[in-house]
Amino acid sequence: MELTRLSLDGMQQLTTSLGHPAYRARQLYRWVYHSRVASIDEMSNMPASLRDGLAAGHTLARLTLRERQRSTDQTIKSLYQLASGRLVEAVLIPDFASEDDRYGAGPATRLTVCVSSQVGCAMACSFCATGRMGFHENLSAGEILEQVVLLNELGQEEFGRPVTNVVFMGMGEPLLNYDQVVRSVDLMRDPDGLGLSGKRITISTVGLARRIRKLADDGIEANLAISLHAPEDAKRSSIMPVNRHEKTDLSALKDAVQYYCRQTSRKVTYEYCMFQGFNDDREDARNLVNVCRWAPSKVNLIMYNPVPGLGFNRTSEATLDAFIREVVAGGVRITVRRSRGQDIAAACGQLAADNG
Numbered sequence: 042m043e044l045t046r047l048s049l050d051g052m053q054q055l056t057t058s059l060g061h062p063a064y065r066a067r068q069l070y071r072w073v074y075h076s077r078v079a080s081i082d083e084m085s086n087m088p089a090s091l092r093d094g095l096a097a098g099h100t101l102a103r104l105t106l107r108e109r110q111r112s113t114d115q116t117i118k119s120l121y122q123l124a125s126g127r128l129v130e131a132v133l134i135p136d137f138a139s140e141d142d143r144y145g146a147g148p149a150t151r152l153t154v155c156v157s158s159q160v161g162c163a164m165a166c167s168f169c170a171t172g173r174m175g176f177h178e179n180l181s182a183g184e185i186l187e188q189v190v191l192l193n194e195l196g197q198e199e200f201g202r203p204v205t206n207v208v209f210m211g212m213g214e215p216l217l218n219y220d221q222v223v224r225s226v227d228l229m230r231d232p233d234g235l236g237l238s239g240k241r242i243t244i245s246t247v248g249l250a251r252r253i254r255k256l257a258d259d260g261i262e263a264n265l266a267i268s269l270h271a272p273e274d275a276k277r278s279s280i281m282p283v284n285r286h287e288k289t290d291l292s293a294l295k296d297a298v299q300y301y302c303r304q305t306s307r308k309v310t311y312e313y314c315m316f317q318g319f320n321d322d323r324e325d326a327r328n329l330v331n332v333c334r335w336a337p338s339k340v341n342l343i344m345y346n347p348v349p350g351l352g353f354n355r356t357s358e359a360t361l362d363a364f365i366r367e368v369v370a371g372g373v374r375i376t377v378r379r380s381r382g383q384d385i386a387a388a389c390g391q392l393a394a395d396n397g
């Protein structure tokens with residue numbers, strides 16, 4: 042068992058089962074998640090009998106940096122090796138007050154980490170490089186947290202500030218690794234650790250309706266984003282296989298989103314990647330407005346970064362402008378997300394570590 046999969050409760054059960062008092066669990070938690078030691082031997086304030094007991098059946102999964110690339114826009118992509126030997130990517134995205142600041146004159150105003158929650162992904166969205174890999178492995182909560190911790194350190198060195206935002210938009214479908222993702226959100230919010238507000242953490246899903254309801258029922262302190270990409274069933278099913286099932290089609294998604302917004306009093310964000318000639322005409326815009334009327338929401342329009350061989354292209358600026366006008370006329374709040382880190386394949390849909 043990996044210690045980086047355990048919550049504090051799980052650690053309490055573990056230390057108790059090894060014949061040690063419950064308060065040892067808090068110490069263990071600190072060693073694993075705050076000090077982030079590389080081995081059980083380093084847990085110096087724990088009795089040798091407890092360390093031996095832990096070492097007998099447990100490991101500490103840590104990330105090893107394999108490669109780092111920096112984009113001309115200052116986005117940094119890191120490739121990490123997991124304890125299993127497999128590889129995941131995480132991206133550090135700085136925003137600046139001005140172009141002068143971007144090229145060294147000033148600190149970042151905002152620093153976002155895009156984390157991976159799985160190696161590969163089973164969802165097989167046809168525009169996504171990760172989807173081509175298939176599913177390989179779920180990350181532990183500690184492995185997800187560590188991406189943020191390591192990039193927080195890098196952010197302070199390179200851009201003069203700690204991480205401000207975390208988005209689960211790297212490799213994988215976070216809600217298919219529900220327990221570990223939710224645990225990692227709790228760890229990021231831990232005031233003795235990174236102390237991030239849940240308002241600064243966004244879980245992004247293809248729209249797994251039952252798990253969206255569960256997020257609401259469990260009171261998870263994070264924002265919810267939904268990868269919509271097409272606002273009607275036939276089109277969405279053609280690029281996102283998840284939409285072909287009645288439990289996860291747009292009708293099921295509508296019910297889940299309405300439930301989520303009612304229960305949490307939060308808005309949802311729809312991610313909408315613009316594909317030339319596929320989802321960017323007036324009718325698409327009107328259908329998107331209809332989706333946005335389901336519940337309080339906003340839209341992030343993403344300019345697609347073509348992945349060679351996948352057959353999708355980026356919408357032109359003129360088509361984008363017309364689309365925005367139509368959606369805004371429908372009363373929808375909309376933000377355009379320009380591509381970041383394209384030249385190092387770090388942008389949305391481009392992450393695909395070579396896992397052989």
Ligand code: SF4
Pocket residue numbers: 162163164165166169170171172173211212213214247268390
């Ligand atoms: S877009 Fe997200 S859910 Fe779809 S295949 Fe890629 S990583 Fe998986």
